[in-house]
Structures are given as structure tokens and as C-alpha cells.
Amino acid sequence: MIRNLTSVAKRGRNCCLIRSALFSETKNLSSFQERRSNIVFHRHRSTYAENKSKDPNNECLFQKRYITIRSCYDLWIDVPKAGLIFEVEYYDSSPDMSIDPKVPLVLALHDTPGTAEDLLPVLNLLAKLGYRVIAPNFPGCGKTKWVKWRDWNVFTGALDEKMHFVFDFQSALDIQRVDVALGYGMGCSTCVALSGTDSNIYRSNALLCPAEHTPLKPVKGKLRHEQARNLFTLWETLQTRPFVWLYMIFNKGKYGYSGYSAMQVINTARAMAGSRYKSLQGFMARLQTKGVPCCMVYHSVADAKVPPEISQVYAELLGIKPEDFIVYQDDKKNSNQGKTHFPKGLKVEHETPVLLETYSKPIARMIRGVVKTLSF
Numbered sequence: 001m002i003r004n005l006t007s008v009a010k011r012g013r014n015c016c017l018i019r020s021a022l023f024s025e026t027k028n029l030s031s032f033q034e035r036r037s038n039i040v041f042h043r044h045r046s047t048y049a050e051n052k053s054k055d056p057n058n059e060c061l062f063q064k065r066y067i068t069i070r071s072c073y074d075l076w077i078d079v080p081k082a083g084l085i086f087e088v089e090y091y092d093s094s095p096d097m098s099i100d101p102k103v104p105l106v107l108a109l110h111d112t113p114g115t116a117e118d119l120l121p122v123l124n125l126l127a128k129l130g131y132r133v134i135a136p137n138f139p140g141c142g143k144t145k146w147v148k149w150r151d152w153n154v155f156t157g158a159l160d161e162k163m164h165f166v167f168d169f170q171s172a173l174d175i176q177r178v179d180v181a182l183g184y185g186m187g188c189s190t191c192v193a194l195s196g197t198d199s200n201i202y203r204s205n206a207l208l209c210p211a212e213h214t215p216l217k218p219v220k221g222k223l224r225h226e227q228a229r230n231l232f233t234l235w236e237t238l239q240t241r242p243f244v245w246l247y248m249i250f251n252k253g254k255y256g257y258s259g260y261s262a263m264q265v266i267n268t269a270r271a272m273a274g275s276r277y278k279s280l281q282g283f284m285a286r287l288q289t290k291g292v293p294c295c296m297v298y299h300s301v302a303d304a305k306v307p308p309e310i311s312q313v314y315a316e317l318l319g320i321k322p323e324d325f326i327v328y329q330d331d332k333k334n335s336n337q338g339k340t341h342f343p344k345g346l347k348v349e350h351e352t353p354v355l356l357e358t359y360s361k362p363i364a365r366m367i368r369g370v371v372k373t374l375s376f
Helices: 116-128 159-172 187-197 225-236 241-255 262-273 277-290 308-317 360-372
Strands: 063-071 084-092 105-109 132-136 180-184 205-208 294-299 325-328 334-336 345-348
Touching: 063 159, 084 116, 084 159, 105 116, 105 159, 105 187, 116 132, 116 180, 116 360, 132 159, 159 187, 180 187, 180 360, 187 205, 187 277, 205 360, 225 241, 225 262, 241 262, 277 308, 294 308, 294 360, 345 360
Parallel strands: 105 132, 105 180, 180 205, 205 294, 294 345, 325 345
Antiparallel strands: 063 084, 084 132, 325 334
16 A cells, blocks of 8 residues: 655634644655545534543543544545544543633543543543643544444554644634643654644643654564564555454564554554654654743653653653653652752653553643643
8 A cells, every 4th residue: 555645734713724844754745735624523422431540539520522523635645535534532521611712721642552541540630720621532542433434444543644633623623722732652742743833723742651752673572663664564465464463463462562452553553653753853853942841751660661761862852851850769759850840741760550640640730830831
């Protein structure tokens, strides 16, 4: 399957065009064109989100909502010009209220594999602070599905596809400004790319355990970019696709995903293969140049998903210095490397399987500090 980027543009109420530097290294970008209006069908059903937190006192403040959007049109030559139609499941802290520009709005993007539910420990606290919090599930995650079953394999989860999906989703909800783009894992790359594209719409970033910004060397027990590209190539070939699926059923634990289905691991490999590292690094440099407020959390242990030294370079590219971090050495004791009053980062130096639940309060306070730097 051969794909070539043709045009990246988007209409908004203020007729702004999303300026993108994606695929600049391939030199296949063409001129920007104004895209057609979205076809949007609102679903009127809703259900309360289940609270799976281990803390019984941690009440879930979100409801699930569904909306049907059209996205990824005029993007690839093998995607119909009508685009892909998704029924998107998302969490909303105030689903029955219109968007208020005076209330800080947080758009949360989950990791791959994963769902928006993974972020609820932090999002609940942000909602209690009075913020409007919206968290969609990416296609293939949670109950976000394709309306046409034939499109199930078209969306690969590449960086530019996720950018289109997020922007079309927020346009359908009439979100013209995102005060905090909150990302977790691979969702951080999408947040950085969106903010780097237009910092007037995406005003700040909160990055929780971000995925790598550069290809990593293959190691035992981890899925890396080179392996992901090989799996993606085999999956895109119809003759070898069944063998890739069977291989992943019996070998997903080899890549550190024993608790996930084979299809979830394959989708993770496809998303990792489309990470666009060179473009991502360019977006990060642009954020530092423009002075876009950013905060970051990362796990500094030997067997972390992303090596600590890579996360440290990631922070430096965003302009976050080592003295801006609060260092947690265990569950109770913590130390600050610097004397900053408003920390821009949290560094966890001990093993914890539920980092977001354990440090949900410090993360929420850190994000609150970022919001205070914004004007409303």
C-alpha cells in the first residue's frame, strides 16, 4: 500500500488553516487548500463512565458521549476523498454545557495501546478544579469505531492521521481553543505536533510519560521503531497479514504487551511506525522558540518504557531544565533539584505500576501552575 501526503489544511470558524510541517523530509507537501465542511451527526445517548480507580472515594466526574465525525479526507491517495467516518466515544466533564472561553479547557489524548479511561485519576482532579476536560478515544480504542466496516484497516494511527482526527473532533464540538493539550505516552507526540502547528489554538502542553522522540535501539522485551516498521510492512501485505496476527498472538509478551490483545499490539506497531520523528523534533524546537508553556512527567528507572536519558533530552528540547523538576525518590519522600516555586516537571525515581494514580495530585498541581501562566 503506497501512501503520499497531498494536502494538510483545515477550516475553522475563524477560517484559520492548520499550518503543518509534517513530512517535510519527504518533500511531498503540496499547497494548502481549504477543506470541505465536516459531516457531523450527534448521538443523543450517553452513559456514565465507569470508575475503575482503586480508591472508592475517587468519584468519577465524567460522562461518556458519542459523536460521529468525518476525518482524514484529502490526506492519502488510497483513502476516499469523502474521508473516513468515525463514531467517537469521548469523556466530558460538562457534556450538557456549551464551551465557555472563560473556563480553562483541557483536551486529553491517551496512549497507544490504551484508552482515555487510563487518564481518569488525573482528569478527575482537573475537573474538580473547575476545568472543562474532554478526552476522546482514538479509532480502534474503547468504543470509537468506523461507521463503514471496510475502513477498519485504513487508519494506521500515524502522527499526521491523529492530528487530523483530533482537529476534526474538536471542530465538531466547536472547540476553537485548547488551553492545555494533555498527552499520555504516544498521545504526547500528537499534543506537541498540534501545539507546534498552531500555538494560538493549542496554548500549552502537559506531557505525561511521553513516548520517545527519536528511534531507539532494539532491546529485549521492548517494541522499538525498527521492529514496528517491519511488522507494519508485513501487515500491509495481504498475503502475510494472517501470519502477523498469529505471530503476535503467541509472541506479544516478547514485546512487553502480554496483557493486551494481538490486534492492540499490531495497532501499536503501526502507530509507532508512523511516529515521524524528524517532524516531531521540529515541532519541539518550535515550541521552545515560541515559549509555549510545557510541563512534563517521566519515569526514571532502568526498565522504563522510555530510557531516562531519552526523556531528559526530550525535556531539554522543550526548554525544561533539570532544576525545574521535582524528584520523587519514593512514595513519601521527595526532593527538589532546584529552587523553583512552580515546578515544570515531575521525575519519579522508583518503581510504581500505577504512576498516574500514585502522583495524580502533584500532576494536577503542576498543570494548575501552567494554567495560571495563561490569560483568559
